[in-house]
Amino acid sequence: MKEFASKFLPAHSQILMTLAMIVLVVHSWSVRFYFFRFPSYMLYLDIGQLAAVFAYYMAFALLESLAFLLILLVVQAILPANWYRNAFAVTSFPVVLAAAISAYLLQNTLTNDYPGARFLILWAAATLAAMVALVLLVRLLKPATKLVNFLAEQISIMNFLYIPIGVISLIVVLVRLVI
Amino acid sequence: MSASPKFSRRDMLKLLATAPAAMSVSTHVSTLPRESSLKNNIVLLVFDAWSARSTSLYGYRRSTMPNFDQWARKNALVYRQHHSAGNFTVPGTASLLTGTYPWTHRAINLGGRLNAAHANHTIFDVMAPKLQTVAYAQNVNADQFLGQAAKAIFQHLPFGSFNITNQIIYDAPIFDKDAYTAFTAIDEGLVQFIFGTTGSLFLGPLLKLRAERAQVSAEPKFNEGYQFALPKSVESYTLSAVMDGLLDTIKNLREPSFVYFHVFVPHDPYMPYARHYNAFQDDGLAITPRETHPLVDTPINPKKVQLEKLKYDAFIASWDQELIRLFDYLEESKFTDANHLFITSDHGEMHDLGLSGHWSKLMHEPLVHVPLVVAGPGLEKGQDVKTFTSNVDILPTIAHLAGLKRPAWTEGQILPGLGGEVDPERPIYMFEAGNEAAHSPLARYTISVIRSGRKLTYYQYNKGSLYEAFDLRKDPNEENNIYQQGVEPIQSLQVLLEQKLVEIGAVYQPTDGSNQADKVN
Numbered sequence: 001m002k003e004f005a006s007k008f009l010p011a012h013s014q015i016l017m018t019l020a021m022i023v024l025v026v027h028s029w030s031v032r033f034y035f036f037r038f039p040s041y042m043l044y045l046d047i048g049q050l051a052a053v054f055a056y057y058m059a060f061a062l063l064e065s066l067a068f069l070l071i072l073l074v075v076q077a078i079l080p081a082n083w084y085r086n087a088f089a090v091t092s093f094p095v096v097l098a099a100a101i102s103a104y105l106l107q108n109t110l111t112n113d114y115p116g117a118r119f120l121i122l123w124a125a126a127t128l129a130a131m132v133a134l135v136l137l138v139r140l141l142k143p144a145t146k147l148v149n150f151l152a153e154q155i156s157i158m159n160f161l162y163i164p165i166g167v168i169s170l171i172v173v174l175v176r177l178v179i
Numbered sequence: 180m181s182a183s184p185k186f187s188r189r190d191m192l193k194l195l196a197t198a199p200a201a202m203s204v205s206t207h208v209s210t211l212p213r214e215s216s217l218k219n220n221i222v223l224l225v226f227d228a229w230s231a232r233s234t235s236l237y238g239y240r241r242s243t244m245p246n247f248d249q250w251a252r253k254n255a256l257v258y259r260q261h262h263s264a265g266n267f268t269v270p271g272t273a274s275l276l277t278g279t280y281p282w283t284h285r286a287i288n289l290g291g292r293l294n295a296a297h298a299n300h301t302i303f304d305v306m307a308p309k310l311q312t313v314a315y316a317q318n319v320n321a322d323q324f325l326g327q328a329a330k331a332i333f334q335h336l337p338f339g340s341f342n343i344t345n346q347i348i349y350d351a352p353i354f355d356k357d358a359y360t361a362f363t364a365i366d367e368g369l370v371q372f373i374f375g376t377t378g379s380l381f382l383g384p385l386l387k388l389r390a391e392r393a394q395v396s397a398e399p400k401f402n403e404g405y406q407f408a409l410p411k412s413v414e415s416y417t418l419s420a421v422m423d424g425l426l427d428t429i430k431n432l433r434e435p436s437f438v439y440f441h442v443f444v445p446h447d448p449y450m451p452y453a454r455h456y457n458a459f460q461d462d463g464l465a466i467t468p469r470e471t472h473p474l475v476d477t478p479i480n481p482k483k484v485q486l487e488k489l490k491y492d493a494f495i496a497s498w499d500q501e502l503i504r505l506f507d508y509l510e511e512s513k514f515t516d517a518n519h520l521f522i523t524s525d526h527g528e529m530h531d532l533g534l535s536g537h538w539s540k541l542m543h544e545p546l547v548h549v550p551l552v553v554a555g556p557g558l559e560k561g562q563d564v565k566t567f568t569s570n571v572d573i574l575p576t577i578a579h580l581a582g583l584k585r586p587a588w589t590e591g592q593i594l595p596g597l598g599g600e601v602d603p604e605r606p607i608y609m610f611e612a613g614n615e616a617a618h619s620p621l622a623r624y625t626i627s628v629i630r631s632g633r634k635l636t637y638y639q640y641n642k643g644s645l646y647e648a649f650d651l652r653k654d655p656n657e658e659n660n661i662y663q664q665g666v667e668p669i670q671s672l673q674v675l676l677e678q679k680l681v682e683i684g685a686v687y688q689p690t691d692g693s694n695q696a697d698k699v700n
Binding site: 025026029030033034037040041042043044045046049052053056057060061064067068099100103104106107108110112113114115120173176177178179 | 286287288290291292353354356357360361363364365368369376377378379380381382383384387388391392394395614615616617618
């Protein structure tokens with residue numbers, strides 16, 4: 001197992017820094033949305049229900065973050081180590097950033113009508129191109145690499161905030177589903 | 180060793196040859212009404228957002244429901260002046276299911292549900308000791324009440340039972356014990372299928388796209404004859420599949436049951452069959468909408484209102500086409516000789532005064548005057564009940580028909596013609612407070628009272644307050660506001676309304692003695 005990890009996975013610290021970037025983006029979006037809906041929730045939910053809905057938001061965000069991380073881990077395992085694994089956090093930063101901006105723009109573009117496969121393929125291609133461009137920028141420009149490293153380290157504190165909230169929320173949701 | 184009987188290839192072929200016949204018999208047998216299932220059932224059918232004012236049985240000039248009209252005139256007691264206590268699904272359905280007014284059950288917001296004090300005061304709680312309870316709601320908001328009453332419902336058909344796409348998440352078995360929170364958090368937040376951005380940054384849009392794609396894929400397969408697209412209640416459905424579901428539910432009753440079956444049609448988006456849309460398009464019966472009411476927040480232009488009205492009427496007519504199969508079954512099985520059938524709506528729909536739909540502060544008749552017809556053993560067929568009734572009366576009436584006592588907490592009365600007395604002086608109320616907190620005193624609301632055919636509506640909002648009064652017997656379309664402070668019989672209605680507002684704990688602000696329409700403007 002240890003051998004497998006050292007062969008196919010980046011260092012723990014790199015994974016944790018990447019997870020921190022993802023949870024920052026995903027959880028912050030969910031928290032923002034929850035408080036956007038809060039005035040309407042207050043009309044018909046009591047305090048217990050408000051807390052339960054928040055628990056769903058945070059549990060869902062945790063699972064979403066882990067799913068995103070898993071995708072990045074799979075991608076880095078496929079790509080040559082020098083391309084991704086050896087600088088996992090620095091490379092993931094622009095990937096997460098581009099994905100988040102793309103998702104945000106897509107959210108605001110979507111109506112209730114299916115936009116069609118062509119539109120979605122173009123959108124995905126544009127997102128992928130932005131990711132590659134940003135990764136190249138960060139990897140090739142030393143100051144950019146330094147800056148991203150610095151930011152990734154600072155952001156890693158988010159793990160201590162959002163991961164416990166997510167885990168507690170997940171337990172709350174599981175208890176509610178069982179009892 | 181005894182010789183075992185041989186089963187040759189020829190025997191096998193013979194056996195196979197009998198299979199179609201056996202299958203045919205089995206199908207036939209399953210559609211035959213079972214003796215035990217055809218007695219003492221009470222079926223309550225609710226069509227969502229179905230206004231009496233758009234129904235030919237109630238005098239609407241377009242022949243929107245010729246089949247319903249014909250069946251009801253021949254078989255049912257027709258309540259001519261039946262009103263919902265609310266102007267949209269949540270309060271309307273909650274009043275129907277609890278026999279209480281919105282200020283009591285407090286399900287007053289979009290997405291809201293019954294307050295704790297009344298969570299066990301549903302029609303299912305009343306009926307469960309006597310009849311097996313079966314419930315289905317194709318409206319997600321109505322389905323939340325079924326979740327609240329889960330302990331009293333023997334068979335709760337999931338929301339997506341008769342839909343053809345499946346994207347709603349809260350009705351998955353894993354959420355059985357926490358469906359309401361799952362609905363609020365996931366379906367109305369994290370994924371948010373209906374409109375707007377989602378609470379989940381990445382998975383939200385992906386799930387939304389998946390749902391939209393499923394709907395697009397379903398179109399060529401299922402859209403046979405719809406003018407625009409398939410009908411949609413978050414998930415796509417077909418009118419015929421919903422009717423199949425309704426018929427199957429009734430035919431498969433095994434014990435005497437109380438069945439609540441709430442279908443989404445004719446709620447918007449209106450998706451009529453092309454033949455009905457085309458039939459109404461140039462029939463010369465379109466009504467010119469009146470000017471925008473001062474309390475309509477986002478007025479719709481008259482042309483659009485007229486177009487939506489056309490689509491709404493055609494959608495009702497399309498549903499009426501499907502109802503033929505229900506009425507045929509009822510006749511063949513003589514269902515109403517031994518069972519009761521109620522057909523009604525949770526609220527109405529209006530295309531007038533700048534409004535297209537029902538989500539508004541208004542309480543005009545198209546929004547609250549809903550059809551109610553009842554067929555059953557011993558009832559006078561084809562008779563009209565002209566007294567004003569409310570949908571809070573449905574629960575005590577159904578309890579009475581089942582031989583149960585009228586619950587003490589209900590604010591309704593047994594319907595005349597079904598065991599109740601005609602009381603022309605009885606007031607009925609309608610209430611809207613969609614933007615008020617369900618747990619707080621009510622300060623912004625619309626309340627209407629009808630007594631002896633006269634209707635008084637009081638609007639209390641930040642912009643100001645406004646009274647409107649109409650004599651519905653002489654002016655059913657509410658064109659002539661007869662409100663004048665201190666003039667009988669409106670004065671006594673106003674006293675009644677003020678007493679009610681004090682009783683329900685709403686903050687009542689007396690006016691300076693004049694109609695304050697100018698303040699609203």
